[in-house]
Structures are given as C-alpha cells and as structure tokens.
Amino acid sequence: MSSASRQPPRVLIVDDDARVRQAIQWALEGEGFVVETAADGQAALELAARRPPDLVLLDMTLPTLDGYGVAQALRRDHGPALPILAVTADGQAPEKARRVGAYAFVRKPFELDDLLAAVRAGLAEDAGQETRDG
Amino acid sequence: MLLTDAVQVLAQAVYVGLFLLALARALRRPERANREIALFFGDASLIVLLGALGSVSPIGRLPLVVALGGALLLALPYLLLRLLDAFAGVRTAYLRGAEVGLAAVALGVFVLPMPQPLWYVVLAVAYFVVVAVYASVGFVRGGRRARGVTRRRLQAIGLGSAYLALDILTAGFAATLPAWAGVWMTLGGLLGLASGLSYGVGFAPPTWLRRAWQEPELRSFLERLPRLAHAADSASVVHELQSGAAATVGAAAAIGLWQEDEQVLRFYTAPDLRDRIAAAFGSQTTALGFRLNEQRDAFDLLPGHMAAGQAFAEQQPVYLPDAPAADPAHAAFYRMAGSLASLATPITAGSRRLGVLIVYAARAPIFADSDLELVQVLADQAAVVLESRLLSDEAARARAREEADRLKDEFLAAISHDLKNPLAAVRAVAQVLERRLQRDATIEPERLATALTNITLSTVQMASMVDQLLDYARLQMDRPLDLDRQPTDLVALARQTVSSYAGTSERHELRFETQAAAITGQWDRARLERALQNLIGNAVKYSPQGGQIVVRAWTEMEAGRLWGLLSVADQGLGVPAADLPRLFERFHRGVNVAGRIGGTGIGLATVRQIVEQHGGQVSVSSTEGQGSTFTVRLPLDGQPDAAPPPSPPGPAAGEGPTAGEPPPQPAGPPHLQPAWRGAGA
Numbered sequence: 087m088s089s090a091s092r093q094p095p096r097v098l099i100v101d102d103d104a105r106v107r108q109a110i111q112w113a114l115e116g117e118g119f120v121v122e123t124a125a126d127g128q129a130a131l132e133l134a135a136r137r138p139p140d141l142v143l144l145d146m147t148l149p150t151l152d153g154y155g156v157a158q159a160l161r162r163d164h165g166p167a168l169p170i171l172a173v174t175a176d177g178q179a180p181e182k183a184r185r186v187g188a189y190a191f192v193r194k195p196f197e198l199d200d201l202l203a204a205v206r207a208g209l210a211e212d213a214g215q216e217t218r219d220g
Numbered sequence: 221m222l223l224t225d226a227v228q229v230l231a232q233a234v235y236v237g238l239f240l241l242a243l244a245r246a247l248r249r250p251e252r253a254n255r256e257i258a259l260f261f262g263d264a265s266l267i268v269l270l271g272a273l274g275s276v277s278p279i280g281r282l283p284l285v286v287a288l289g290g291a292l293l294l295a296l297p298y299l300l301l302r303l304l305d306a307f308a309g310v311r312t313a314y315l316r317g318a319e320v321g322l323a324a325v326a327l328g329v330f331v332l333p334m335p336q337p338l339w340y341v342v343l344a345v346a347y348f349v350v351v352a353v354y355a356s357v358g359f360v361r362g363g364r365r366a367r368g369v370t371r372r373r374l375q376a377i378g379l380g381s382a383y384l385a386l387d388i389l390t391a392g393f394a395a396t397l398p399a400w401a402g403v404w405m406t407l408g409g410l411l412g413l414a415s416g417l418s419y420g421v422g423f424a425p426p427t428w429l430r431r432a433w434q435e436p437e438l439r440s441f442l443e444r445l446p447r448l449a450h451a452a453d454s455a456s457v458v459h460e461l462q463s464g465a466a467a468t469v470g471a472a473a474a475i476g477l478w479q480e481d482e483q484v485l486r487f488y489t490a491p492d493l494r495d496r497i498a499a500a501f502g503s504q505t506t507a508l509g510f511r512l513n514e515q516r517d518a519f520d521l522l523p524g525h526m527a528a529g530q531a532f533a534e535q536q537p538v539y540l541p542d543a544p545a546a547d548p549a550h551a552a553f554y555r556m557a558g559s560l561a562s563l564a565t566p567i568t569a570g571s572r573r574l575g576v577l578i579v580y581a582a583r584a585p586i587f588a589d590s591d592l593e594l595v596q597v598l599a600d601q602a603a604v605v606l607e608s609r610l611l612s613d614e615a616a617r618a619r620a621r622e623e624a625d626r627l628k629d630e631f632l633a634a635i636s637h638d639l640k641n642p643l644a645a646v647r648a649v650a651q652v653l654e655r656r657l658q659r660d661a662t663i664e665p666e667r668l669a670t671a672l673t674n675i676t677l678s679t680v681q682m683a684s685m686v687d688q689l690l691d692y693a694r695l696q697m698d699r700p701l702d703l704d705r706q707p708t709d710l711v712a713l714a715r716q717t718v719s720s721y722a723g724t725s726e727r728h729e730l731r732f733e734t735q736a737a738a739i740t741g742q743w744d745r746a747r748l749e750r751a752l753q754n755l756i757g758n759a760v761k762y763s764p765q766g767g768q769i770v771v772r773a774w775t776e777m778e779a780g781r782l783w784g785l786l787s788v789a790d791q792g793l794g795v796p797a798a799d800l801p802r803l804f805e806r807f808h809r810g811v812n813v814a815g816r817i818g819g820t821g822i823g824l825a826t827v828r829q830i831v832e833q834h835g836g837q838v839s840v841s842s843t844e845g846q847g848s849t850f851t852v853r854l855p856l857d858g859q860p861d862a863a864p865p866p867s868p869p870g871p872a873a874g875e876g877p878t879a880g881e882p883p884p885q886p887a888g889p890p891h892l893q894p895a896w897r898g899a900g901a
Contacts, residue, residue, distance in 0.1 A: 103641045103644075103645065105642070105645035105649070105677065105678055106641055106644050106645045106648065108645075108674065109644075109645050109648030109649045109652055109674070112649075112667070112671075113648060113651070116652065116655060149761065149764035150764045175637040175640035175644070176633050193640075194640040194641060194643065194644035195640055195646070195647040195648070196644060196647070196648070197647075197651070198648055198652065199651075201648075
C-alpha cells in the first residue's frame with residue numbers, strides 16, 4: 087500500500103485460462119498495479135527473468151510445467167522473498183501450495199475483494215521483509 | 221500230496237472268487253466286456269464245480285459229466301479269445317477258426333472212448349495252447365498300446381493266459397507221460413494258481429496296486445501344473461490341463477469351465493468345432509443345450525445336457541460306454557467330436573463348482589473303472605489349479621474396480637476444477653465492472669464489450685460442460701443418447717467450430733481443409749459439434765508448445781458404404797503407445813499428461829459414445845512427442861446406428877460400390893483418397 091505511492095508494484099499473473107487472466111488483469115490494473123500475464127509456466131519464468139515481479143499470482147494447474155514446478159523455479163531464480171499467491175480450483179491444493187512456499191492461496195471462483203486483499207497483504211509482507219521502500 | 225491239493229484248492233478258490241466279482245460287475249454294468257469276463261470265469265468255475273462233484277458224488281464220475289467237464293475246459297481258450305475281441309479286437313476269421321476247432325475237440329470228448337487215444341490228447345492240448353498263447357500275446361500287445369493302469373492290467377491278463385496255456389500243457393504231459401504224473405500235477409497246480417492270481421491282478425487289481433500303477437502318469441500330469449501359474453488367461457490354463465489329462469489318460473480330454481454369470485459350461489475346443497456345431501444343428505442348436513457365443517474358439521453347453529452337462533448337474537461322474545446309443549439326441553455331436561465313449565467327472569473345489577472334465581474316445585475304455593478313478597484324481601488336481609486361477613482373477617478384478625473408483629474421484633476433482641475456471645472468470649469480470657461503476661461510473665465501451673463476451677463465452681462453456689455431464693451420466697448407466705438426427709453438413713459444422721476456436725490461442729495455427737462443398741448426413745448436430753469441440757480442445761490442450769492444428773473433412777467408400785470423415789491433427793505431445801488401446805475409455809488419460817494438464821478423462825469417451833451411436837467409428841494414430849491425429853468416420857447413407865445395413869428400399873437393392881450411393885447431397889463424388897492436400901478452406 088505504501089509502495090503504491092512511488093513506483094507501482096509489478097504483479098505477474100500466470101493462468102492458462104485467458105478469461106480468468108484478463109479479469110484479474112483488469113482488476114489489478116484498476117488498483118494501480120503494473121500487470122504482466124503468462125499463459126504457462128515457461129512464459130512466466132521468462133518474463134520473471136527479464137523483469138523480476140514484486141508478486142506472482144500463480145495458478146496451480148498449468149500445462150507442461152505445472153504450478154508447483156513454476157513455484158520451485160521462481161524460488162530458485164528469485165530467492166525465498168518473492169511472494170507467491172497460489173490460485174487453485176481444487177480443494178486439496180492449499181497444503182501443497184504452502185509446501186512450495188506460497189504465502190497464501192485463493193480458491194476459484196474467488197471474491198475480487200479477497201483476491202485484492204491477499205495481493206496487498208503479500209506486497210506489504212514483501213515490503214516489510216526487504217525494506218525496499220525504506 | 222497235501223501241498224499239491226492245497227495249491228489246487230487255492231487256485232480253484234481264486235477262479236471262483238473272480239467269477240463272483242465278475243458276475244456282480246456284469247450285473248451292475250452289463251457291457252460286453254463285463255459279460256465276457258463273467259462268461260470266462262463262469263466256465264472256469266463250472267469246471268471246478270464239476271471236479272469237486274466228482275470227488276464227493278458218483279454223479280460226478282459219470283462218463284457224460286466227465287466229458288462235459290472236458291468240453292468246458294476246452295471252451296476256456298475260446299472264451300479268452302472272445303474276451304480279447306471285446307478288449308482289443310480279433311480278426312473274425314480267427315474267431316471262426318477257434319469255433320470250428322472247439323467244436324471238433326469237444327466232439328472228441330463225447331465220442332472217443334475214455335482213455336482217449338494219444339493223437340486226440342495231443343490235438344486237444346495243441347488247440348488249447350495255440351489259442352491261449354494267441355490270446356496272451358494279444359493282451360500284451362493291447363497293453364503296449366495303452367498306458368498306466370490299463371497297460372499293467374492287460375499285461376497281467378496276458379501273463380495269466382500264458383500260465384493257463386502252460387497249465388494245460390502240463391495236463392497234456394500228465395496224460396501222455398503218466399510215469400511223472402506227480403510232478404506234472406504239482407507243476408500244473410502251481411501254474412493254475414499263478415494264472416488265477418495274474419487274472420486276479422488284471423481283472424480286479426487291489427486299490428494299492430492301482431495307485432502305484434497310476435503314479436507315473438499322475439506325476440507327469442502334476443509336473444505340468446507349475447507352468448500354469450504363468451498362463452495368460454483361463455483359456456490357456458484350460459488348454460494346458462486338457463492336454464495334460466489327455467496325455468495321462470491316453471484319450472482325448474476336454475474341460476468345460478462353469479460360467480457363473482451366464483450359467484453355462486464353456487468349452488475351449490478346436491476353433492472349428494463351434495462352426496461345425498452351428499452348421500450341423502442349425503435351429504436345433506439351442507434345444508440341444510448348445511450356446512454359440514461370440515468367441516470362435518469356444519462353445520457353451522447348458523448343464524444337464526450330454527455326459528459333461530449331466531456330470532456337472534448331478535455332481536457325480538457319468539460314464540457312457542456307447543454315448544450315441546445312450547443319448548441319441550446328441551448322437552450326431554458325439555460322432556462329430558469322435559466321442560463315442562464318454563467319461564465325464566465334475567471339477568469341484570470344496571463346494572465350489574468349477575466345471576467338468578470329460579475324457580472321450582472312439583472306443584470304450586478297457587477298464588472304465590480304472591480310467592474313471594484316474595480322471596477323478598485329475599479333476600481334483602484341475603480343481604486346485606482352476607480355483608487358484610479364479611481367485612487371482614477375482615483379485616485382479618477387485619484391483620480394476622479400485623482403479624475405476626480412483627479414476628472416478630479424479631474425474632470429479634477435474635470436472636469441478638474445469639467448472640470453476642469459467643465461474644471464476646464470470647465472477648471476476650462481473651465484480652471488476654461493479655467496482656468500476658461504484659468508483660467513477662464509466663467503463664470504456666470496448667472493455668465492456670469484451671467483458672460481456674467473456675461472460676457469455678464462459679456460460680456457454682459451462683453449459684456445454686453440464687451437457688457433457690448429462691451425457692456422461694448416460695454413458696455411466698449404459699443408456700443410449702437420444703440422438704436428434706437432422707440433415708447436418710459436416711463441412712459447415714467443422715468450418716464454424718474451427719473458426720470459433722481460432723481466437724482462443726496465440727500459439728496455435730488452426731486450419732480447416734476440405735475439397736467437399738458439403739457432406740450432409742442425418743446426424744445430431746449438437747452432439748457432433750461437441751465431439752469436434754472435444755477433439756479440437758484436446759488438440760489445443762495437448763500441444764502446449766503450439767503448432768498447427770488441421771481439421772479435415774472428406775468422404776470415402778468402404779465396404780460398399782459411403783462415409784463422411786473428419787480428422788483433427790495436432791503437433792503436440794502425442795499419446796504413449798501403451799495408452800493408445802485404452803485412450804477412448806472413460807477416465808483414462810495418457811501417462812504423459814495425467815496430473816500435468818487438467819482434464820476429466822471423459823472427453824474422448826464422449827466422442828466415442830457420440831460417434832458410435834451414429835453408427836460410426838473414431839480412431840487415433842499418434843507418435844509420442846510428434847502429435848496425434850483423431851479420425852471420425854460417420855456413415856453417410858443414412859443407416860440408423862450400428863445396425864447392419866439393410867437393403868435400401870427401391871428397385872436397385874445395393875450390390876457393388878456404386879449402387880449404394882448416398883441420399884441426394886451436394887457433395888462431390890466419393891473419392892477413395894482424401895483430396896484436401898493443399899486445398900485451404
């Protein structure tokens with residue numbers, strides 16, 4: 087929230103469903119975030135490598151490289167501090183999401199308010215840990 | 221001479237005892253062989269009786285009675301020859317010759333004076349010995365052709381006959397060389413006892429002896445059993461048991477396996493037997509208890525029919541020495557199968573009825589009791605093998621059920637996952653718009669249009685999923701789809717479906733190719749569209765790296781029918797060869813995608829259901845890592861479902877490829893090869 091005053095936070099949305107991707111993008115852009123999107127894990131990792139995001143919104147069910155694989159690769163490339171918010175459509179995913187180091191999870195279909203709150207919480211935590219704005 | 225007397229009495233007792241046994245058996249089972257055995261020992265016992273009469277009563281010493289005793293003695297080798305004929309066959313000329321010889325020597329007994337002339341004694345003894353030795357050799361030879369217990373028994377009978385011949389020879393010496401009478405008498409007594417005991421062993425062997433004789437055959441059968449543990453299926457187990465039983469008994473053998481669910485005995489026989497039954501009995505087949513199933517190498521028999529069905533129904537052995545006579549209704553079958561003598565015994569493990577073992581041959585077995593005993597031992601062994609086989613099959617079925625349950629759980633998880641994506645999109649888009657309106661009440665028209673389109677498409681997607689679920693429920697219950705057949709153009713349908721997918725993926729180049737202007741058939745448009753959607757959806761989903769997806773439509777003549785074909789080819793992950801055979805089964809997903817790419821595993825099962833209900837087929841060719849091509853074939857000549865094509869009404873009832881032309885449709889002429897290459901659409 088404090089970060090919004092200076093540079094807008096960069097959020098990377100990874101989801102293979104184009105409509106879900108677009109809806110989240112609109113919502114986040116409406117809140118002033120800079121948004122990038124990827125339809126699969128490979129594209130996500132490439133984007134993240136080019137310009138490290140402040141937060142990754144990661145769908146757990148992806149073609150080829152699944153959400154868990156993407157999360158592990160992100161941890162490897164960007165360290166433990168990068169906040170990953172897991173988005174899942176199945177009931178058992180939350181534990182697994184936590185195991186790969188997501189700080190929170192949101193279940194589809196989500197309430198937009200819940201999603202935005204989770205994103206803000208992740209960015210605040212991130213800011214607190216790295217003291218980027220300090 | 222007390223010892224000589226004792227030996228003689230003992231030999232006589234053995235003969236009389238054997239007669240009583242043979243008589244009892246002949247009364248119980250008046251088959252020819254049993255009658256002949258009783259006759260032979262009856263004759264011998266009568267001789268003993270007349271001899272005994274001579275020593276206690278003057279009547280026995282009357283010349284006529286003594287002569288009668290002599291005639292009966294001379295009849296013995298002839299009866300032996302008849303016995304051999306019943307067992308192994310004797311040339312008719314030899315039988316007639318023996319009859320003439322018997323008549324001649326017997327006549328001599330009555331007409332010649334009492335100390336008979338030497339030439340007659342020599343002649344009579346020679347006749348006896350020649351016939352008895354011939355019979356002896358015949359039994360031993362018959363034994364060489366048989367195996368196991370039967371062989372040993374025939375050998376014993378042959379030996380008994382040889383002793384009998386020697387016995388008479390000593391009597392001849394006693395008559396011609398009276399100086400040594402005592403020696404001859406003693407030797408004759410011993411030989412008589414030896415022949416009696418040999419006959420006893422041959423005709424009525426004690427149980428322990430039979431067991432010992434059975435042992436080598438049984439062992440060779442048992443040695444086959446361990447191999448059965450690796451047999452691929454019940455049919456191979458049965459085949460192995462059959463050939464083992466056949467080799468052990470020395471006759472043909474068949475096993476009928478009880479099919480609990482169908483209530484029939486299934487025989488895995490020579491491949492052509494089933495067809496021969498169908499050809500030979502035609503409409504009577506069912507009345508005779510035969511059921512001809514789909515498997516070409518097996519036929520079914522109802523319990524209660526024929527020796528096998530009767531043995532199974534009554535749970536006790538059935539022996540038909542002359543099956544066609546005993547069961548005239550099935551006579552033709554018995555002759556066809558070369559099973560004129562049948563011996564059937566149930567295969568039962570505890571109280572579990574597993575089937576029936578039948579041993580059959582063109583000729584009745586020489587010792588049915590021995591064979592029956594052996595067959596029962598084999599049936600018991602077969603029961604052990606078959607039961608363990610059934611238990612392991614049941615365990616495999618239970619595992620398959622668990623697997624199906626697991627797949628069903630995964631399906632439920634996947635379908636809820638798939639439904640939640642469009643739900644999430646709808647809710648998120650709606651809430652974004654709501655938020656906008658609450659803040660500043662302006663939304664750019666383009667964004668609003670996109671948002672509304674997304675909502676519409678998501679609900680369309682969900683509606684289609686619900687339809688799929690409903691069809692899936694029908695698939696689960698094995699209920700047919702209620703097809704809404706109407707003139708449907710495959711070309712238009714494919715073009716439209718392809719274009720509706722065109723915008724959904726940036727990585728894929730989606731193309732439709734055809735040369736046909738239209739391919740119109742009586743089909744359920746919505747169902748075919750869903751089938752095509754599933755195939756295109758799969759092509760997109762399973763080629764995550766992108767690439768071309770080409771949909772093609774064409775027509776083909778095959779088996780005198782015109783088919784409309786539709787194929788969807790991708791350059792994606794492909795299907796592992798091991799998954800190909802089960803690809804169209806519900807819930808089955810390729811090992812290279814399961815757990816990685818979301819999916820319910822019913823898409824292809826639905827495609828198959830839809831296509832097959834149209835009377836068509838769906839097939840796949842795929843190379844893992846290079847892509848897959850799914851091809852749908854739909855009958856174009858308007859025949860409903862998969863029924864065999866009835867001849868179309870009208871003057872030209874279809875013969876030849878051109879007579880079965882499709883109903884009027886604007887499509888080009890049917891080509892055997894698709895002509896779409898290079899022709900964009």
